[in-house]
Amino acid sequence: MDIAKCLTVIDALCAGEFPAPDGAPKPGAPGPGHRTVELAASHGMRAGDAGARQGTAQDFRAYREAVAERLHDRWGRQPPWGQLTVRLRLGRGEAIPEPWAxxxxxxxxxxxxxxxxxxxxxxxxxxxxxxxxxIRLLAAVTRTPPP
Structure with missing residues (x-):
């Protein structure tokens, strides 16, 4: 995992164009006004040993924090945004825009x-x-503010 490469990908997403609409939107797929990319992924963690998976997830969270530190320097420190409320809103049938859903x-x-x-x-x-x-480290760029 290379922090500089992650920052380069994020910069390219920020500067690039978003895909044009082409039919029905698909969850997780690039769409009008947003794009999500995988910056890093584990190998062999699918339904693997729970202890090994937990350790790998902790490593990925530490890596996310290292990348986030560089982005805090650019755009200001923000507290992490928990996803439980958004999942509850989705479960109640509320329409949450992509990529947030x-x-x-x-x-x-x-x-x-x-x-x-x-x-x-x-x-x-x-x-x-x-x-x-x-386990994947994801970066998303969108024109849509968080719900």
Missing amino acids: TLSLLTDELDVWQVTDTGRWVALGVADRDEADE
């Missing part, structure tokens, strides 16, 4: 910043809620 299902908390002078939002989180999936 999918991120709430994949992560327990996000670091979120509004990028100066662009109106875009950046979110950084560890997707480790699904034990049948690899």
